[in-house]
Amino acid sequence: MPYSREHKAKSRERILTAATELFSRFGFDNVSITEIMQAAKMTHGAFYSHFESKEALFKASFVETLKGSRTSRLVKGPLSLKHLTALVTHYWNLRELENSNKPGPEMVLFNEAGNQNTCVKPLFEESYNNLKRMLEIRLLALSKLKLLPYENNRNIIADKARVILSLLVGAVVVAKSIPREEEQRKILEAAQMQILHMLGVSNTELTH
Template identity: 55%
Template sequence: MSHPKDQKARSRARIIAAATELFSRHGFEKVSISQIMKEARMTHGAFYAHFDSKEALYSASFVETLKDSGRSRLVKTPLPVKKLIALAANYWGLRQSGNVGPGPEAVLFNEIGNDNDRIRQLFQSSYEHLRTMLERRIIALNRLHKVQDGPALIRDKARAILASLVGAVTMAKVIADDEERRRILEASQQQILAMLKVGKDRALLQKS
């Protein structure tokens, strides 16, 4: 027989999993508590047994994405170039095929312009998380190319890459023309490669 505490923990985990999926696809404002509970296959009333508000659930959902084992490894090591390019050039395809799960970058893609203070704090956490990974990747590539950039320049490069990545994906998400969407993402990809001094060197991409 299940212990009540275990059952409550499982229920909470189901709600967080459902919320993470919906938030990563649609953003905070476009997802309702009713939608989340329907996705979790639980009653609407059960929500408040676990969370005080949708903001509290969003915060818990975001924290869980940072605990993911694969992403935890990325925090400790440089962000692979192939991973970065995949985010810029094939975001929807990867998500739909199941190769990339919801993660901190989804916060950046979906919450642009959100004026909710709590969500903005999470947005900044997501931004800083990805910027740190990018800085480590730039440092690793600089060593490979024997380039000596100072800390300030490395941070600025990471900022510029994130601006290109998030801007391209955000713009592409609201454009109906498939060909133009593809060109936007590919142009962003090439700009990111240029900033990383990778170009079209396939051998380097395979090593990275």
């Protein structure tokens, strides 16, 4: 007896949920179809009834990460400098990033830097452009309110967004490659302080 549409939809969702979590923790190259199906508690053979390939699943997973992304909510949230700094301080805890149940598009940047796969590379660029655009919108708005220590100039704002993303992504990528937790913490904290300095936020303001 063939499965119902509802059953097929639920099975596909189970695979997608498992893949999204594994891809966000370990990256495209470090996750196999077998591992995904084991996490979904389904047989390996059932995979191709729902997705043509691992690449197709990764694309679907990328779309899934855009839903309810914490980064998207932070950047689109209340118009305040304090709210924007939450975007930065969120990345101080590397363990929180790795164990996040709701990964955002930034995880593609953290996991896939340098990946030349023809499926992954365009999604990396899309993730970068999306996050950069969201940051620019937020920085422009705060700059108009005179809440940032630089002029309201689109070129300047674009460069600031590039620097913030580069510091965030670079720090996390390096920290994830270092086995010592103390050094991981120092790398992330140093990058965070540099970004907060760019935003004109002092350590005292951050703790209040």
